[in-house]
Amino acid sequence: MVAGHSQEPQAQAGQPRGYELLASTFKRRTGIDLAAYKERQMIRRLTSYLKRVDAPDFAALALRIARDDEALAHLKDYITINVSEFFRNPDRYAVLESDILPELIRKFGALRVWSAGCSIGAEPYSLAILLEELDPQGAHRVLGTDVDTGALEEARAGVFAADKLREVSPERLERHFTQTGVGLWQVSQRVRDRVRFRVHDLLRDPYPVGQHLILCRNVVIYFVDEAKEEVFHKLAGALVEGGYLMVGSTESIFRPERYGLQSAGSFIYRKVGGGAAGVGKFTSLPKGDAESADAGGRGSFGAFRAKV
Numbered sequence: 001m002v003a004g005h006s007q008e009p010q011a012q013a014g015q016p017r018g019y020e021l022l023a024s025t026f027k028r029r030t031g032i033d034l035a036a037y038k039e040r041q042m043i044r045r046l047t048s049y050l051k052r053v054d055a056p057d058f059a060a061l062a063l064r065i066a067r068d069d070e071a072l073a074h075l076k077d078y079i080t081i082n083v084s085e086f087f088r089n090p091d092r093y094a095v096l097e098s099d100i101l102p103e104l105i106r107k108f109g110a111l112r113v114w115s116a117g118c119s120i121g122a123e124p125y126s127l128a129i130l131l132e133e134l135d136p137q138g139a140h141r142v143l144g145t146d147v148d149t150g151a152l153e154e155a156r157a158g159v160f161a162a163d164k165l166r167e168v169s170p171e172r173l174e175r176h177f178t179q180t181g182v183g184l185w186q187v188s189q190r191v192r193d194r195v196r197f198r199v200h201d202l203l204r205d206p207y208p209v210g211q212h213l214i215l216c217r218n219v220v221i222y223f224v225d226e227a228k229e230e231v232f233h234k235l236a237g238a239l240v241e242g243g244y245l246m247v248g249s250t251e252s253i254f255r256p257e258r259y260g261l262q263s264a265g266s267f268i269y270r271k272v273g274g275g276a277a278g279v280g281k282f283t284s285l286p287k288g289d290a291e292s293a294d295a296g297g298r299g300s301f302g303a304f305r306a307k308v
């Protein structure tokens, strides 16, 4: 249909035909702004997606997701890339276990820990396991957030296949999991009780404040620099002074002092002051379908602004 369609947004240089239309339809329907993600990478992924769902071009896919909720959910799942596992990059968790968490517990008592872009929950549960082992009586809380409601549903169920548990030691498996089926393991109730999950878009929702530790790993890798910087500002603003931000192993922060952060080792930063939160280009709420579509998931954000 869309050839010569008067409503089709103007294509930008280098963009394949129909990409703008797809991006604007996707934003209207989900609130997710593809402009915040690296364009070449996104176009490459979406081009292979066209083949996978047998759509002739981007405009046809735009039309499909405008009308079909299932097609929309499928595309959203694909775009948000949920790869994760327990204790992913175990050396990072070793640093958290031996240095960072003990220091924070000594300094602050009960901790608020946030796994931002938590996917299926393996990361917040791994953090909760460490807290449970280090200080079982402590009233520590872990918040897991993601833009992908499907991933959060899996996270809440807390049931995982063996391939997500490769880095879990036999002792930990025995202590914190129950086998619920062939090759399926559920996280213990004690660990699950420490973790809450919320829908949250790092590019447009208000951030929870007063966090002692934030893990935001393998999420901003997909963002353009401007969006990345905005997210780092806001993550720094969400930390208490003396709190820590850990990023993924390809996401080192360039000149962390810009955000009131100081390097404290590989991919980990201490909040030393400043870190203005500021609303930027990617953080204003979109109008239209997105608000009503996601209203259920975002209804608690008034409370979410407060310390969690």
Ligand SMILES: C[S@@+](CC[C@H](N)C(=O)[O-])C[C@H]1O[C@@H](n2cnc3c(N)ncnc32)[C@H](O)[C@@H]1O
Residues within 6 Å of the ligand: 080, 081, 082, 083, 084, 085, 088, 116, 117, 118, 119, 120, 123, 145, 146, 147, 148, 151, 200, 201, 202, 203, 216, 217, 218, 219, 248
């Ligand atoms: C590769 S997973 C990372 C999971 C986990 N942090 C880890 O390192 O194992 C990336 C996650 O980022 C989420 N994500 C992508 N864009 C996001 C956004 N704007 N706000 C919040 N989460 C986002 C995706 O839905 C996905 O679950």
